[in-house]
Amino acid sequence: MGNGVRDWLEERTGLPSAIRHFLDEDIPASAGWPQVLGSVALFAFLIQAATGVLLALNYGPTPTEAHASIRYIMTELSAGPMIRGLHHWGASCMIVVVALHMMQVFVWGAYKKPREATWIAGCALLLVTLAFGLTGYLLPWDNKAYWGTTVTTQIVGLAPGVGVYLKRLLGAENDSIGTLTFARFYSAHVVVLPIATLLLIGLHLYLVRRHGVTPAAEDAGKPTKKFYPEQMFKDSVATFCYVLVLVLFANFAKLGLGSLADPTDTRYIPRPEWYFLFLFETLKLLQGPLEVLGAVVLPNLGILALLLVPFLDRGRAIRVRQRTVAIALTAFAVIGWAGLTEGALATTPPSMEDPDAGLRPPQPWRELPPEQLAAIGYFERDNCARCHVLGRSVSGPDLAKDPSAKPADWLLDHFTKPSLEAPNSRLTAAQKKSLVTLVTKRDDRALDAWENPPEEAIAGAMLYDARGCGFCHTLNGSGAKMAPILNGLAARRTRTWVAQHFADPPKLSPNSEMPAYKFNPQDLKAITDYVMAIPK
Amino acid sequence: MLKDHSKHPTRRSFYAVLIQLLGATAAAVIAVPAAVFLLFKPKSPGAGAMVEIADLADLETGVPQEVVYYRTRVDAWKATKEKTTAWVVKNGPQSAVAFSPQCPHLGCIYHWEDDLTAFKCPCHASAFGLDGKVLAGPAPRPLDRYVSRVEGGKLLIGLQVKRS
Missing domain, CATH: 1.20.5 (Single alpha-helices involved in coiled-coils or other helix-helix interfaces)
Structure with a gap:
């Protein structure tokens, strides 16, 4: 039965004999484990393509949709974190494998005549792989992506003469990136680069097959062996190990999502992905007039040197052990790369950003002026819900449906004495004023907090209001400008610092005019939690 | 091989x-x-809240009323507040039913025709009675109803539709 199917396919497509021909390839006697890396690299690409397609099926490819769609993938789709993890860690793992494959080919001298074209196609594949990493980095559209890519496009713009045109191609004409940059990077990542990769892989495989696996010097006179089954077995083992490592990463390594890209956040410290840190460090070492050297000249010289390797080394094939220059150069490159990367890592300040900030659903109460959030607390404290239930009309109108059209005076009187049976309000005049704002001007964010009150945050907001913090500080656009703005405090200070600061401000902030504030432990926690929760 | x-x-x-x-x-x-x-199936975050759409005191028994109301629709990663309608029929002092405005045949929007005393769909001429049952036309089932309950004289409905 199997024979019948095989014969049918063979007569109509020629596929079985094509596969047999492929598996029957003659390889040198010395071929073995070092030669598996090419297959692993190919498989790594296939995993990226497959997981990339899966992600694209659930991704919103515009700056307004991207971030929220990734939150959707991570929190609402089963196996979402796994698929994203495979793709994210797969990118890094693929780059490692591609680099190892290139180093193996280099040390073995497998680029010599007639394999120069194979090497050049391979160099192009290396660049395309790095381009995938670069363009993919922007797609989550969180602060890391946004600011990292801003730096990248500025560096590209440094190229003398062509810099302007390169920036224009990247959609980053002016000093900031935006919708056009996103469109360019996304279409590069899912259309242009995949097509280029498929063509280059096709060319590279054809050339490898045409010239055969490079024989070692000691293979002269020895009979060749077949690719199948031993070498294919080794390829399978290596690929399987790759998949295993990748799955372990995807399952256990932490992959969060930063908060949505904020173009106004000038305090964010940008960093590229780890495999570009060596370039980043080079730029730091070559500052000022030497910047062009580090940003443009050296990287391009490096690429040129790689491309010219088969023309610089035209000697005859010798044993790998004897290729001391190649081994030394590789070791030097690896050590240099590692040193620069370590330097960049050592000088990166630890991030105080919450790595999962982007995964939490948007909480509108974090954007409310504190007196509005506190007003929700006053609404609860005066038990207004006895007559005003949000979402339905009981004795009083449904305040969720429309803002109140009553004049402020009427409302203030109403709050003081809501009805004949209700007790008098215990609110102060200022608190009643906040309540007037809530009832007449509230927007959708206030309504969301009103319908799902975050009780602890409201307690904090009421304390903030009661102690008059707004007389000096600004929070969410409300308050005075005499003291530092409190938005984004969590990224600047620790909880302990904030708690100690309340007790004795001049001790922690010299020249501070802030008076000391005493809180009982419960209130201290409430107000600290509240202020630390407000984003930039 | x-x-x-x-x-x-x-x-x-x-x-x-x-x-x-x-x-x-x-x-x-x-x-x-x-x-x-x-x-x-994607995990949907709390799309179960009921929304008040009508006061039974305002409705006449046996007279269908097209009610316009706001609800929050969760669409993958977007939550949008949208204005939408439902056909409400009061059938007792404390009971009412809310029909989805879309014809169960192919989703067209149907209307109540007073002179026919029936709901009529303009697309393929399906007709439905006050109770939603199919009177004529290609509709495969009666009008779909929103899950609902009456609380304090008010009709509340959810997003979910019960197929009859």
């Missing part, structure tokens, strides 16, 4: 089996999460 001409048939087939095993495992490790990812 290959014709076996080597001197060590068992070693060769041992390799073949291992290659297939490793390949199948690697493929499964990717394919299984992929299938889960594509085919499992």
Whole structure:
């Protein structure tokens, strides 16, 4: 039965004999484990393509949709974190494998005549792989992506003469990136680069097959062996190990999502992905007039040197052990790369950003002026819900449906004495004023907090209001400008610092005019939690 | 699959089996999460709240009323507040039913016709009675109803539609 199917396919497509021909390839006697890396690299690409397609099926490819769609993938789709993890860690793992494959080919001298074209196609594949990493980095559209890519496009713009045109191609004409940059990077990542990769892989495989696996010097006179089954077995083992490592990463390594890209956040410290840190460090070492050297000249010289390797080394094939220059150069490159990367890592300040900030659903109460959030607390404290239930009309109108059209005076009187049976309000005049704002001007964010009150945050907001913090500080656009703005405090200070600061401000902030504030432990926690929760 | 001409048939087939095993495992490790990812139902965050749409005191028994109201619709990663309608029919002092405005045939918006005392769909002329039952036309089932309850004289409905 199997024979019948095989014969049918063979007569109509020629596929079985094509596969047999492929598996029957003659390889040198010395071929073995070092030669598996090419297959692993190919498989790594296939995993990226497959997981990339899966992600694209659930991704919103515009700056307004991207971030929220990734939150959707991570929190609402089963196996979402796994698929994203495979793709994210797969990118890094693929780059490692591609680099190892290139180093193996280099040390073995497998680029010599007639394999120069194979090497050049391979160099192009290396660049395309790095381009995938670069363009993919922007797609989550969180602060890391946004600011990292801003730096990248500025560096590209440094190229003398062509810099302007390169920036224009990247959609980053002016000093900031935006919708056009996103469109360019996304279409590069899912259309242009995949097509280029498929063509280059096709060319590279054809050339490898045409010239055969490079024989070692000691293979002269020895009979060749077949690719199948031993070498294919080794390829399978290596690929399987790759998949295993990748799955372990995807399952256990932490992959969060930063908060949505904020173009106004000038305090964010940008960093590229780890495999570009060596370039980043080079730029730091070559500052000022030497910047062009580090940003443009050296990287391009490096690429040129790689491309010219088969023309610089035209000697005859010798044993790998004897290729001391190649081994030394590789070791030097690896050590240099590692040193620069370590330097960049050592000088990166630890991030105080919450790595999962982007995964939490948007909480509108974090954007409310504190007196509005506190007003929700006053609404609860005066038990207004006895007559005003949000979402339905009981004795009083449904305040969720429309803002109140009553004049402020009427409302203030109403709050003081809501009805004949209700007790008098215990609110102060200022608190009643906040309540007037809530009832007449509230927007959708206030309504969301009103319908799902975050009780602890409201307690904090009421304390903030009661102690008059707004007389000096600004929070969410409300308050005075005499003291530092409190938005984004969590990224600047620790909880302990904030708690100690309340007790004795001049001790922690010299020249501070802030008076000391005493809180009982419960209130201290409430107000600290509240202020630390407000984003930039 | 290959014709076996080597001197060590068992070693060769041992390799073949291992290659297939490793390949199948690697493929499964990717394919299984992929299938889960594509085919499992997304977890929807709290889309169950009921919304008040009408006061029964304002409705006449047996007279359908087209009610306009706001609800929050969760659409993948977007939550939008949208204005939408429902046909409400009061059928008792404390009971009412809310029909989805879309015809169960192919989703067109239907209307109440006073002179016919029936709901009529303009697309393929399906007709429905006050209770939603099909009176004429190609509709495969009665009008779909929103899950609902009456509380304090008010009609509340959810997003879910019950197919009759």
